[in-house]
Amino acid sequence: MPQESQTYSIIRWSVIAVDLLVLNALISLFVFAFPSFMPSAVEDNYELFYFVLNMVYLLCVSIKGPLLQMRKIRSEQIVGRVFTTILWFSVLSFLSVNYVNPAMFRWQPAFVFYVSLFFLLVASRLSSRAFLNWHRSRGRNRCDVLFVGSYPNMADLYNEMMGDPTTGYRVLGYFDDKPKDDFGIPIPYLGPVGSIPDYMESSNFHPRGRVYCCLPSARGHEIRQLIDYCENHLIRFYSVPNVRNYLHRSMCMQLVGDVPVLYMRKEPLRKPLNRFIKRVFDVVCSSLFLCTLFPFIYLIVGVITKFTSPGPVFFKQKRNGLNGEEFYCYKFRSMKMNSQSDTLQATEHDPRKTKFGNFLRKSSIDELPQFINVLKGDMSIVGPRPHMLKHTEEYSELINKYMVRHFIKPGITGWAQVTGCRGETKELSQMEARIRKDIWYVENWSFWLDIRIMYLTVRNALQGEKNAY
Numbered sequence: 470m471p472q473e474s475q476t477y478s479i480i481r482w483s484v485i486a487v488d489l490l491v492l493n494a495l496i497s498l499f500v501f502a503f504p505s506f507m508p509s510a511v512e513d514n515y516e517l518f519y520f521v522l523n524m525v526y527l528l529c530v531s532i533k534g535p536l537l538q539m540r541k542i543r544s545e546q547i548v549g550r551v552f553t554t555i556l557w558f559s560v561l562s563f564l565s566v567n568y569v570n571p572a573m574f575r576w577q578p579a580f581v582f583y584v585s586l587f588f589l590l591v592a593s594r595l596s597s598r599a600f601l602n603w604h605r606s607r608g609r610n611r612c613d614v615l616f617v618g619s620y621p622n623m624a625d626l627y628n629e630m631m632g633d634p635t636t637g638y639r640v641l642g643y644f645d646d647k648p649k650d651d652f653g654i655p656i657p658y659l660g661p662v663g664s665i666p667d668y669m670e671s672s673n674f675h676p677r678g679r680v681y682c683c684l685p686s687a688r689g690h691e692i693r694q695l696i697d698y699c700e701n702h703l704i705r706f707y708s709v710p711n712v713r714n715y716l717h718r719s720m721c722m723q724l725v726g727d728v729p730v731l732y733m734r735k736e737p738l739r740k741p742l743n744r745f746i747k748r749v750f751d752v753v754c755s756s757l758f759l760c761t762l763f764p765f766i767y768l769i770v771g772v773i774t775k776f777t778s779p780g781p782v783f784f785k786q787k788r789n790g791l792n793g794e795e796f797y798c799y800k801f802r803s804m805k806m807n808s809q810s811d812t813l814q815a816t817e818h819d820p821r822k823t824k825f826g827n828f829l830r831k832s833s834i835d836e837l838p839q840f841i842n843v844l845k846g847d848m849s850i851v852g853p854r855p856h857m858l859k860h861t862e863e864y865s866e867l868i869n870k871y872m873v874r875h876f877i878k879p880g881i882t883g884w885a886q887v888t889g890c891r892g893e894t895k896e897l898s899q900m901e902a903r904i905r906k907d908i909w910y911v912e913n914w915s916f917w918l919d920i921r922i923m924y925l926t927v928r929n930a931l932q933g934e935k936n937a938y
């Protein structure tokens with residue numbers, strides 16, 4: 470087995486071992502500290518109880534690996550994997566234990582046990598990931614890399630690998646027919662393509678290393694020879710499609726039969742299951758909010774609004790949503806009645822704002838009626854913020870790929886808003902930065918990313934945001 474695979478396996482099983490320690494410590498705590506967790510009538514079956522839970526957990530974590538061994542992984546992906554593992558573990562272990570002895574496991578304390586296990590494993594794995602990142606940032610557990618070809622896409626690949634020292638990559642240099650003066654990255658030229666085998670043998674290039682090749686398909690004979698050499702010497706070979714001369718972005722690949730096809734972007738919400746999960750979450754959360762807190766908020770805001778400024782409590786405005794379709798977006802009215810509400814963006818010292826409206830905007834309370842839009846299906850709780858029709862028309866002409874943000878439903882809050890892109894856009898570059906983050910969200914959606922954005926939204930609202938006007 471190549472050493473990279475061995476390292477991955479060591480990390481994977483180390484994480485699983487820590488998981489088992491956490492699991493058994495928690496079982497012991499519940500068994501001996503909480504009498505209701507397991508009836509006294511089955512005290513003689515402790516060993517069987519431990520055995521069944523451990524075996525079921527090993528099965529679940531083996532199917533859904535811990536992900537920590539991956540060199541590039543986000544924290545919400547780790548949390549999502551723990552949730553999936555615990556979900557399967559809770560169902561299978563509860564059924565298994567009660568099949569062995571129906572009196573052994575009661576569902577009320579079992580629920581507390583599973584929730585506790587989830588949070589403990591999240592803390593354990595995030596801590597382990599932080600340690601692994603620190604370990605790699607100090608030059609350990611590194612992965613040596615060789616580039617073949619000096620096209621612009623290789624420079625982009627280098628920046629991705631070396632931009633984060635915690636990934637552990639070390640690019641040794643590049644091979645090409647001749648040195649390229651304008652390659653733009655600080656790695657040495659190692660020689661022509663034909664000298665790669667000699668270099669690997671003389672430098673004892675380790676099996677944990679990787680070769681990334683971007684030679685054009687016209688040089689297929691040389692590429693096949695390089696592939697054969699790498700595979701015969703336990704070196705992993707990666708082909709980097711040479712499309713950067715017309716596509717300056719990440720690409721995805723799928724197989725149509727046996728034919729590899731590149732497509733523009735990965736969109737998790739194109740999958741029906743992901744859309745279903747997001748919609749169920751939106752409906753449950755918006756229904757709970759609208760039936761509990763919202764009536765009291767509406768009553769208070771409505772009375773103050775009516776006393777401080779003539780006009781309706783709600784302000785509705787046409788905006789663009791999913792697939793660019795128009796819908797009415799609801800807000801608490803924060804401005805005096807004016808004829809520029811559909812064309813002019815609010816500014817920091819906008820004279821149209823009322824004093825109470827200024828408070829509503831700074832606290833983001835003015836956005837709460839959009840939970841009605843969420844329940845109706847026009848919006849989601851998390852997504853790119855919807856823009857007024859005039860802005861969509863203008864910015865779609867000025868900003869490349871602006872309309873990509875409309876591949877999903879707009880949201881009450883979004884990734885751009887919680888990462889600093891909020892408030893008035895005085896310059897085009899500010900809107901371009903916002904659109905880049907919106908597109909990033911479209912391509913990287915996950916349920917746990919939504920939870921993270923919601924947490925950051927609440928935190929920012931409590932702390933106060935200077936751009937919230």
